[in-house]
Amino acid sequence: MKTHLECIPCFLRQVLEALDMSTNDEDIREKTLREVMSYFLREKWNKNTPELGTNVHRIVKRITGNSDPYEKLKEKYNRLALNLYPKLKQIVKSSECPLLTAAKIAISGNAIDFGPRTVIDIEKELQNVLQQGLAISDIDQLEDSSLRTKKILYLADNAGETFLDRILIEELVKREVKVTYVVKDAAILNDATFQDAEISGIAQVARVISTGTDCMGILFNECSDEFLKEFKMSELVISKGQGNYESLNDTLNKEIFFLLKIKCPLIAENIGYNVGSLVLKRCFNKCVPTGT
Amino acid sequence: MKTHLECIPCFLRQVLEALDMSTNDEDIREKTLREVMSYFLREKWNKNTPELGTNVHRIVKRITGNSDPYEKLKEKYNRLALNLYPKLKQIVKSSECPLLTAAKIAISGNAIDFGPRTVIDIEKELQNVLQQGLAISDIDQLEDSSLRTKKILYLADNAGETFLDRILIEELVKREVKVTYVVKDAAILNDATFQDAEISGIAQVARVISTGTDCMGILFNECSDEFLKEFKMSELVISKGQGNYESLNDTLNKEIFFLLKIKCPLIAENIGYNVGSLVLKRCFNKCVPTGT
Numbered sequence: 001m002k003t004h005l006e007c008i009p010c011f012l013r014q015v016l017e018a019l020d021m022s023t024n025d026e027d028i029r030e031k032t033l034r035e036v037m038s039y040f041l042r043e044k045w046n047k048n049t050p051e052l053g054t055n056v057h058r059i060v061k062r063i064t065g066n067s068d069p070y071e072k073l074k075e076k077y078n079r080l081a082l083n084l085y086p087k088l089k090q091i092v093k094s095s096e097c098p099l100l101t102a103a104k105i106a107i108s109g110n111a112i113d114f115g116p117r118t119v120i121d122i123e124k125e126l127q128n129v130l131q132q133g134l135a136i137s138d139i140d141q142l143e144d145s146s147l148r149t150k151k152i153l154y155l156a157d158n159a160g161e162t163f164l165d166r167i168l169i170e171e172l173v174k175r176e177v178k179v180t181y182v183v184k185d186a187a188i189l190n191d192a193t194f195q196d197a198e199i200s201g202i203a204q205v206a207r208v209i210s211t212g213t214d215c216m217g218i219l220f221n222e223c224s225d226e227f228l229k230e231f232k233m234s235e236l237v238i239s240k241g242q243g244n245y246e247s248l249n250d251t252l253n254k255e256i257f258f259l260l261k262i263k264c265p266l267i268a269e270n271i272g273y274n275v276g277s278l279v280l281k282r283c284f285n286k287c288v289p290t291g292t
Numbered sequence: 293m294k295t296h297l298e299c300i301p302c303f304l305r306q307v308l309e310a311l312d313m314s315t316n317d318e319d320i321r322e323k324t325l326r327e328v329m330s331y332f333l334r335e336k337w338n339k340n341t342p343e344l345g346t347n348v349h350r351i352v353k354r355i356t357g358n359s360d361p362y363e364k365l366k367e368k369y370n371r372l373a374l375n376l377y378p379k380l381k382q383i384v385k386s387s388e389c390p391l392l393t394a395a396k397i398a399i400s401g402n403a404i405d406f407g408p409r410t411v412i413d414i415e416k417e418l419q420n421v422l423q424q425g426l427a428i429s430d431i432d433q434l435e436d437s438s439l440r441t442k443k444i445l446y447l448a449d450n451a452g453e454t455f456l457d458r459i460l461i462e463e464l465v466k467r468e469v470k471v472t473y474v475v476k477d478a479a480i481l482n483d484a485t486f487q488d489a490e491i492s493g494i495a496q497v498a499r500v501i502s503t504g505t506d507c508m509g510i511l512f513n514e515c516s517d518e519f520l521k522e523f524k525m526s527e528l529v530i531s532k533g534q535g536n537y538e539s540l541n542d543t544l545n546k547e548i549f550f551l552l553k554i555k556c557p558l559i560a561e562n563i564g565y566n567v568g569s570l571v572l573k574r575c576f577n578k579c580v581p582t583g584t
Contacts, residue, residue, distance in 0.1 A: 005308055005325055012301035019297075030337060033297055037329050045322060 077160030109164030157241030217247030369452030401456030449533030509539030
C-alpha cells in the first residue's frame with residue numbers, strides 16, 4: 001500500500017510512543033522528532049508505508065541509542081500470552097471447528113500491536129473475537145489449500161502474538177502441514193524476533209527463519225537471500241498483521257491468507273471493512289499477460 | 293502554555309482536516325503538509341501553541357489559496373445554533389439558577405470546535421452539559437465580580453458558539469453588566485469573526501470589537517492597539533475555549549474566568565481534570581514583587 005498524507009502525523013505519533021519507551025531526555029526527544037520530520041521532507045511519499053516506517057523507526061533507534069525501545073512491552077505481552085496459552089489450547093480442543101477457532105485466536109493475537117495503539121486488554125479482545133464472527137472468513141479455502149500444499153510460509157507479526165500463532169500452527173501440524181515461521185532479524189516496533197519465537201516454543205512445531213532484516217512488514221529489497229528463496233518457492237503464505245498486509249496486498253501470483261485486525265482507517269478503506277474488523281482474507285492476484 | 297512535542301503531530305492532523313475542507317488537489321495537499329513541516333523545522337518549539345498554530349493555519353490558507361477553509365462548517369454550525377437558541381432561552385428562563393444555566397450553555401457551546409475534533413453532536417453535548425455538573429464551577433465568584441465591575445471583556449471562541457455566548461451575555465446584561473465581545477479580525481480555524489457575531493445578534497446586547505488579527509487565541513504582539521487598550525483597562529475577562537486558555541492561563545494581575553471544554557490531554561494535565569471536563573475556572577495570578 002502506498003503512503004497517504006494521513007500516515008505522516010500517524011508516524012510522528014508513533015515516534016512519540018517509541019520515545020516514551022526510550023528516553024526522558026527532552027533534547028533527545030525533540031532531536032528525534034525533528035530528524036524524522038527532516039527525513040520525511042527529503043523523502044518521496046509515493047513509497048509504501050512499511051518502507052517509510054522502517055526508516056522512521058531506525059532513526060528513533062539511532063538517535064536514542066536504544067536498539068529495542070519496545071523491549072519491556074514485548075516481555076510483558078510474552079508473559080501475558082504465556083499464561084493464556086493453556087486456556088486457549090483447551091478452548092480449541094473442545095471446539096467443534098478447531099481450525100477456525102485456532103485461526104480466530106491467532107487473529108485476536110493481532111490485537112497486540114503497539115504501533116497504532118498502546119493500551120490493550122488482550123483477554124477482553126480474545127473473548128470478543130471468540131464470540132464475534134470474522135468480517136471475512138476464508139477458512140475453508142485455507143483448510144483446502146493447506147491440505148493440498150502441505151507446506152505454509154507463516155509471516156509473524158508481533159511478540160506475544162507468537163504464542164497464539166503457535167496454537168494455529170499446532171492445528172496445521174495435526175493436518176500434516178509443515179510450517180516455516182518467519183520473524184524479524186532484529187527489533188522493529190514490537191515485531192517478533194527469534195527470541196520471541198524461542199520463548200513461545202514455536203521452534204518445537206515449525207522451522208523458524210527470519211526476513212534477514214529489521215524491516216516493518218516485508219521489504220523485498222532488504223530481505224536475505226534465504227528468505228527470498230523461501231518466499232519464491234512457497235505456494236501458500238499466511239501473513240499476519242497490517243505491516244505485512246501493506247507490504248504484500250498487491251503481490252502477484254501467490255496465494256496469501258491475510259490474518260489481521262484492521263486498526264487503520266486507510267487499510268479499512270482498502271479492505272472494505274470497518275476499523276476493528278477481524279479478517280481472514282484470501283488473496284491470489286493473478287498476473288494477466290497483456291498483448292503487445 | 294508552551295508547545296509540547298505531542299502538539300506537532302496534532303497540528304499536522306489539524307492541517308489535514310483543514311485541507312479536507314479546502315482542496316482535493318493531491319499536489320497542493322502534499323505541498324501544504326510539507327510546507328508546514330518545513331516551518332516546524334525552522335521554528336523553535338518553546339513558543340506557545342497559539343503562536344505556532346496561527347502560523348500553521350496561515351500556511352494552509354496561503355498555499356491552498358483558501359482564506360477561510362472552515363467557512364461551510366461555520367455556516368452549518370451557525371444554522372444549528374440559531375435553531376437551538378429559542379429552546380435554550382426557555383431553559384434559562386425556567387431555571388432556578390439562570391446565570392449558572394446560561395454559563396453552562398455557553399460552555400457547552402465550546403463543544404463546537406473543529407480544531408481537535410470534527411464530529412460533534414451539539415444537541416447531545418448540550419443535554420449532557422445541562423445534566424452533568426461542571427468539573428470546576430466558580431460561578432459565585434463570576435457573579436460577584438461582574439456585579440462589582442459592571443464591565444466584562446468577553447473573548448469569543450468559535451462560530452455557532454456565539455449564539456450560546458449571547459445567552460450568557462443576556463443574563464449579564466440583566467444584571468446591568470456591560471459586555472465587550474471580542475472576535476477575530478479574519479478567519480482562523482472555525483473562530484468567530486464579526487460576521488458570526490452579526491449573525492448571532494451579539495451586537496444587540498454587547499459592543500463587538502476584534503483582536504485586530506487572525507491569530508489563534510490571543511497573541512499580544514499581533515493584536516491591534518484598540519484591543520490591547522481594552523484588555524489593559526478591563527478588570528474582568530471571560531475567556532472562552534482552549535486557544536484563549538493556552539494564550540492567557542499565565543497572565544498576571546488580571547481576573548479571568550476561563551469557560552471551556554477540555555479537549556486536549558496536555559490542557560487536561562495543566563488544569564488537573566480529565567479530557568471531556570467542562571470548566572468555569574477563575575484565575576487571578578498576582579505578580580509578587582521580589583526584593584533586590
